[in-house]
Amino acid sequence: MKNRTIKTIILGLVCTSLSYSGYAQKDNVHQRSSEYQAPVDPLVKAKLENWRDQKFGILIHWGIYSVPGIIESWSICSEDWIERDSTIAYNDYKKWYWNLEKVFNPVNFNPDQWAEAAESAGMKYLVFTTKHHDGFNMFDTRQTDYKITAGPFKNHPKANVTKHIFEAFRKKDFMIGAYFSKPDWHSQYYWWDKYATPNRNNNYDINRYPWRWNKFKDFTFDQLYELMTDYGSIDVLWLDGGWVRPKETVNDEVRAWGAPIPEWSQDIDMDKIAAMARKAQPGIIFADRTVHGPYENYQTPERKIPDVKLNYPWESCLPLGDNWGYVPNDNFKTSHEVIHNLIEVVAKGGNMLLGVGPKSDGTLPLDAVAIMEEIGEWLEKNGEAIYSTRSMDFYNDGTTYFTQKDDKKYAIVLLEKGTKIPRSISWKGNLPKKGSNLKLLETGEEVKWEVRNKEVFVNLPAKYNGTTAALTFSFN
Structure with a gap:
């Protein structure tokens, strides 16, 4: 598909896509499991305590979805809570979405400015989306050409954006977290074109096609190996897509969340991944979201603050606006609201991860930066009561x-x-x-x-x- 044609389709679809972006994100909340298993590795325990001291982090969702300014990834998933323009065939929509790679060209990308804005907000750690569910890679993976370094941005000196983002934030002494989606809807090893794609899960019977799932496991392992070995020191591996999990971890609590659950096990061999990651990055923290067990080193309630204090490590993930990624005219929280949320989270024993989405040109929205600066002004004077603190019984x-x-x-x-x-x-x-x-x-x-x-x-x-x-x- 030529760039001109893609641009025409984008103009035709943006308005309809924007109408549901905020609604969809509010409706699809990653739940928090009620079980917690503390890590035993002394290096992990030490890094986890250091992470708890930081208290306030930034979560950056950035990918091809920033071009039309719509919900990240989910619009190509065929679940009944998602709305799309009914005049556009589903397969045509997916082709349009995936082809946004051909016009994603963030010519104003400057990661040092991002790091400066986060530092001015009083943030202390970063979680960046190296790959979301749509399978578009924001790093120079060798496993697929569906990546930022294969499109119009490929000749830019900072085309491998993940590398340069991590470096910019390290210079500010941030802890570094790599967000990685376990499902990959662009991969033929996950969503196979032989079948329809009815929901978020892989769309073929793994028991019938074990060879294909084994290829997906190898693909996932190899991508994570690249991140763990080619991108410097990483403190947190933040694994999203908790429906990709061993079948034995699907209990009544998970079933009660209401997400579709396949009959087969989507086990990607976390033991093997963890051994590799901790050899390359000793003490790295895993946030295998909702998959209770040894690799959910801290829990991640989304879009909410727990009602009561929790006596184990956790992190409230809250977007600055209604959306995680960039959506024009988003409804941003005031600095007052964010500060109040941070205070409540910290008093209840948690960290807060604030979502801010850059625009497709690589810049942060100016109104978001202004709010971040106001937050930082309060923390500059009052941060002693936030950073490196712990909760009290009477909080x-x-x-x-x-x-x-x-x-x-x-x-x-x-x-x-x-x-x-x-x-x-x-x-x-x-x-x-x-x-x-x-x-x-x-x-x-x-x-x-x-x-x-x-x-x-x-x-x-x-x-x-x-x-x-x-x-x-x-x-x-």
């Missing part, structure tokens, strides 16, 4: 959340946007010790306080007139 009192670090405690009082800051703040539980100094982190000033009827009352400095998403106090 909140109404709109006040608590964290701790060594022998120091923090009270973080959420404030509604636009409201006047009160002259006095109070909370119950986690009271300062008698004679303790209680400090307002934003200004570094010590404040007056007293306890009455098991409730602490704090007087703000008379000259304080700051506007902020939350007030943070430190005490012993």
